[in-house]
């Protein structure tokens with residue numbers, strides 16, 4: 001393996017990129033951990049979203065750990081997350097209005113926990129991923145066939 005192989009480039013470029021993002025946004029693993037824990041605390045108290053999550057997640061600590069790795073990868077480009085978000089959302093009883101509610105709580109939490117630049121970054125990512133998840137899983141309610 002020479003010093004221009006993709007693995008070598010990724011292993012040297014990625015830490016630099018992560019450091020730049022941290023410096024520009026004030027985001028860090030600690031801030032993202034607080035974001036994730038505070039956000040899912042609100043989700044679990046939300047009258048609409050809580051029953052959907054509680055029906056699927058029996059053991060919260062592993063889910064929160066996965067979500068910290070996910071946000072570390074998405075916001076800080078650390079590559080810590082290796083999972084598949086789309087299958088995890090298939091079959092959930094959700095419409096776009098649920099994603100809007102999810103995003104409203106996420107925005108509120110990001111503004112409380114992150115710097116303005118950090119909040120802008122994570123909210124933009126969340127909005128983009130929410131739109132693509134919604135398209136990928138289809139709108140279950142919209143797909144119920146009419147009988148006549």
Ligand code: HEM
Pocket residue numbers: 049052053056057066067070082083084085088089092094098099102125126129130133
């Ligand atoms: C209406 C909105 C949403 C609902 C109800 C929802 C619900 C869930 C549930 C129940 C799980 C756990 C699935 C399982 O372990 O069986 C999950 C996992 C996950 N969700 Fe969401 N979610 C929503 C929106 C989002 C959005 C907008 C994002 C990203 C910005 C996201 C990212 C993830 C990720 C990364 C996982 C972990 C997948 C894995 O690796 O197992 N979710 N979600």
